[in-house]
Amino acid sequence: MRLLGMNRLAFYLFRQLLGTFLFAAIAISFVVLFSQMFRLLSLVINNASTLWVFGKLLGLSVPTFLPLVLPISLGVATLFVYHKLSVDSELVVMRAAGIGPMTQALPGLVLAFITVGLCFVLTLWLTPKANRDLVNLQYKVRNSYAVFLSRPGSFNDITDGLTFFTRKRGDNGGLEGVLIHDIRKPEMPITIMADTGQIVSRNGQQQIVVFNGRRQEMDPTTGRLSELAFDQYVLELDSLRGTETGRLPDPREQTLSELMHPSEDMLQRRATEPYLIAELHQRLASPLLAISYALIGLTALLAGEFNRRGMGNRILTAMASIILTQASFMSLSHLIAKHEKMGIILYVVALMPVPLCLSLLGLRPVRSSRKTAAAS
DSSP, rough: OOHHHHHHHHHHHHHHHHHHHHHHHHHHHHHHHHHHHHHHHHHHTTTTTHHHHHHHHHHHHHHHHHHHHHHHHHHHHHHHHHHHHHHHHHHHHHHTOEEEEEEEEHHHHHHHHHHHHHHHHHHIIIIIHHHHHHHHHHHHHHTOOOOTTTTSHHHHEEEEEEEEEEEEEESSOEEEEEEEEEEESSSSEEEEEEEEEEEEEEEEEEEEEEEEEEEEETTTTEEEEEEEEEEEEEEHHHHHOOOSSSSOOOGGGGGHHHHHHHHHHHHHHTTHHHHHHHHHHHHHHGGHHHHHHHHHHHHHHHSSSOOOOOOOOHHHHHHHHHHHHHHHHHHHHHHHTOOOGGGGHHHHHHHHHHHHHHHHHOOOOOSHHHHHHOOO
């Protein structure tokens, strides 16, 4: 019967923690999303993209900050739930029934280890993929030709030295009165004029096909103008714009294997080996913060004697400890990019509160056994 009661009590505490943890994670995620929303909205509006693309950008942003949000959410949930139980005297009743601090803390530790596992899945697999997809989508939005096709009647710079103009859009999406002026090579300026045109996609490449026009090329040395009349002329938009292919991903976008075995091209053009090692250490160490934050909250409210007048000072101390640990972790993450031998310190900082918190939770409460018996 006692074992059954303990199981029910553990399930009750775990259920309270899980609900509050999910609510805190969703609330903090909305705050972070709101801070990024204006930047993404500006990107979509400036490049004449759609609401669907804006939604995809927001969706891909969520996994990029969840490894940071989940440990903090767990710390907040632990402080909130156990403080509520303390105010309602439920923890006092449990203590009077002989249930010690470590037993009361067990559901919080179980949830902490579950959070650590979820954070490892995020940092090692989901977050890098989301980062890569997010950056690729942002490049695609910036390089979208809808930005200049949606502005008929005005001159639009596709890139430096390349200007596009169309008088108006036709009913079927075609272009009327097309002008393309290319001065990227000052010694050979080119002008293309056509009556109509159409944007098409062939083999994944964007092309503009113009009809009934002329291609003029000026030789500045002789002042001679060469002109070619055509019925149909095809221009590769990607080649006109100079879109760079084979973009090397940022270390935040790389998989675990790519960080451990970087290519020579990556080391020469994108990032140094210490920077890649620092990114690897950060991915492996950041999930461990969930254990520390949970133990900080548990120790603040379970260790020592209960106070009916509230535990405001303990809660403030716990919050300050969480903020200090997070700030130290983030600062060291930037330092080990310059001093790769300091990588082990990142794990020490992430788990530094654990031994102290476990020792405090393992101590007997300050209240004597006779007082506990009398309360019972």
